[in-house]
Amino acid sequence: SDDALARLVDGCLHTAVAADRLANPLRAPIxxxxxxxxxxxxPLADEAAAGAWFEAEHxxxxxxxxxxxxxxxxxxxxxxxxxxxxxxxxxxxxxxDLTAWRTGLAAAQxxxxxxxxxxxxxxxxxxxxxxxxxxxxxxxxxxxxxxxxGAGDLFGQAHTHRxxxxxxxxxxxxxxxxxxxxxxxxxxxxxxxxxxxxxxxxLVGWHYSRLGEYDLARDYCEEALxxxxxxxxxxxxxxxxxxxxxxxxxxxxxxxxAVYYGEALAIYREHGNTTQEANTLTRLAxxxxxxxxxxxxxxxxxxxx
Numbered sequence: 441s442d443d444a445l446a447r448l449v450d451g452c453l454h455t456a457v458a459a460d461r462l463a464n465p466l467r468a469p470i471x472x473x474x475x476x477x478x479x480x481x482x483p484l485a486d487e488a489a490a491g492a493w494f495e496a497e498h499x500x501x502x503x504x505x506x507x508x509x510x511x512x513x514x515x516x517x518x519x520x521x522x523x524x525x526x527x528x529x530x531x532x533x534x535x536x537d538l539t540a541w542r543t544g545l546a547a548a549q550x551x552x553x554x555x556x557x558x559x560x561x562x563x564x565x566x567x568x569x570x571x572x573x574x575x576x577x578x579x580x581x582x583x584x585x586x587x588x589x590g591a592g593d594l595f596g597q598a599h600t601h602r603x604x605x606x607x608x609x610x611x612x613x614x615x616x617x618x619x620x621x622x623x624x625x626x627x628x629x630x631x632x633x634x635x636x637x638x639x640x641x642x643l644v645g646w647h648y649s650r651l652g653e654y655d656l657a658r659d660y661c662e663e664a665l666x667x668x669x670x671x672x673x674x675x676x677x678x679x680x681x682x683x684x685x686x687x688x689x690x691x692x693x694x695x696x697x698a699v700y701y702g703e704a705l706a707i708y709r710e711h712g713n714t715t716q717e718a719n720t721l722t723r724l725a726x727x728x729x730x731x732x733x734x735x736x737x738x739x740x741x742x743x744x745x
Contacts, residue, residue, distance in 0.1 A: 447478045452504040453516050454481035456523035459490035464526045466635050466673055472519055491712050494527040502540060509543050517547035518556050525563060532715040538567035558587035562600050569607045577607045598627035618647040638667030642680040649687050657687050678707030682720050694731045
């Protein structure tokens with residue numbers, strides 16, 4: 441019956457949102473309606489339990505999202521996309537992420553919910569970028585930025601500038617990418633959003649390194665690292681330590697680079713972030729090969745496969 445299906449979808453949504461909260465506690469939450477009568481979300485004890493639940497259920501969650509959309513339960517449809525996005529990003533299920541967010545965008549449009557539409561355009565844009573369709577990604581990110589400017593949503597604008605920075609880098613537009621990263625940093629500073637400011641500061645450092653401005657890059661990343669540790673933002677700490685590893689490698693400090701990469705790998709493994717773990721293993725192999733550790737480099741490369 442419709443009532444039973446509604447309880448099923450609501451149970452999936454409430455459990456997924458709770459699991460995402462355990463996996464990514466510093467992420468700004470979305471508001472969802474209270475659980476309907478008879479809905480029994482699954483209790484999850486910790487981040488490991490959340491990860492195991494997502495691993496077991498993510499295909500079913502996509503099916504529940506499609507069911508929600510087909511039944512006209514549009515709020516639950518886009519909210520399920522949101523709840524899945526951290527997990528899909530960390531595990532590298534990039535096409536599933538795009539599928540979820542395309543349905544999420546259609547649901548937000550069906551609701552004429554401009555806030556949800558802006559969010560969905562941003563995540564669709566990011567998802568397209570992650571599978572290499574950068575032009576499509578930029579189109580959606582620009583749509584998001586237009587909606588967010590119209591609403592005066594500075595947080596959303598800052599997040600979108602971060603995504604645009606990444607997309608422009610993939611297109612080889614390094615200076616434009618740095619401009620977006622800097623714009624994100626300035627917006628977060630204006631909002632006194634310390635956690636996000638630290639992440640944007642790290643991003644600016646990474647973009648300076650791409651332009652060969654290594655002293656500036658190191659300064660930004662080291663300041664960001666201190667902020668991450670103060671905020672206990674371990675996932676972001678991993679990204680910044682990895683960036684410091686790349687800066688050390690590119691400036692010939694190979695031993696320092698190996699230490700940074702080792703720290704980043706430990707963090708990514710703790711969080712189950714297999715996508716970034718693979719990227720860092722590749723860079724560690726390149727670093728070891730640069731100092732003649734050929735067998736160790738081969739071992740690292742085999743670990744990526």
